Amino acid sequence: MLNSKKKIYQYNIILFCIVFAVFFRIYNINFDNFWFDEILSFWITNPEISFRESFERHKSIEQIPYLYHFTLKIIFEIFNYESHLGRYLSFFFNILGIFFATILCKNIKNNNSYLLALFLFSTNIFLINYSQELRPYSMIFFLCALNLYLFFKLLTIPRGKKTKSYYFVAMVFSNILMIIS
Numbered sequence: 001m002l003n004s005k006k007k008i009y010q011y012n013i014i015l016f017c018i019v020f021a022v023f024f025r026i027y028n029i030n031f032d033n034f035w036f037d038e039i040l041s042f043w044i045t046n047p048e049i050s051f052r053e054s055f056e057r058h059k060s061i062e063q064i065p066y067l068y069h070f071t072l073k074i075i076f077e078i079f080n081y082e083s084h085l086g087r088y089l090s091f092f093f094n095i096l097g098i099f100f101a102t103i104l105c106k107n108i109k110n111n112n113s114y115l116l117a118l119f120l121f122s123t124n125i126f127l128i129n130y131s132q133e134l135r136p137y138s139m140i141f142f143l144c145a146l147n148l149y150l151f152f153k154l155l156t157i158p159r160g161k162k163t164k165s166y167y168f169v170a171m172v173f174s175n176i177l178m179i180i181s
Contacts (some may be wrong), residue, residue, distance in 0.1 A: 021122035038134040068136035094131035097142035
């Protein structure tokens with residue numbers, strides 16, 4: 001009986017943190033106009049121009065790798081070239097980053113410390129602000145959390161298991177994505 005109450009309590013905390021994280025990232029996501037660097041990201045990813053021209057624009061003004069703008073350009077081509085859609089990509093990456101970072105904390109130490117980590121990731125004002133910007137910070141956070149998660153899984157899987165090679169390939173792929181982001 002005590003274990004079931006404890007589990008319900010943990011689920012309630014997890015649900016509260018997830019709702020809090022989603023609400024404060026969505027709330028006023030398009031309240032502010034674009035900052036200058038967001039305008040540049042929006043200009044670079046115009047779907048009416050070619051990928052080559054988009055890359056040339058990126059090289060001329062940005063000092064970051066091209067992966068975020070490439071992803072954003074594809075999103076704009078699939079959906080619509082509207083300013084608010086780009087910020088939802090950052091929101092999506094931010095929520096995925098919180099998920100993988102929390103799972104990583106749970107895998108490292110299987111006690112209730114992951115609840116604290118989830119709370120801290122959900123309420124972190126910098127993560128909230130970055131999830132509302134048309135900039136690559138949330139994607140980098142997600143890729144770092146994913147890469148650390150895959151690395152930890154790779155370390156904890158016993159030798160000889162077939163899944164170890166899958167985790168290795170996934171970790172190498174996430175490393176490459178991190179390098180080009």
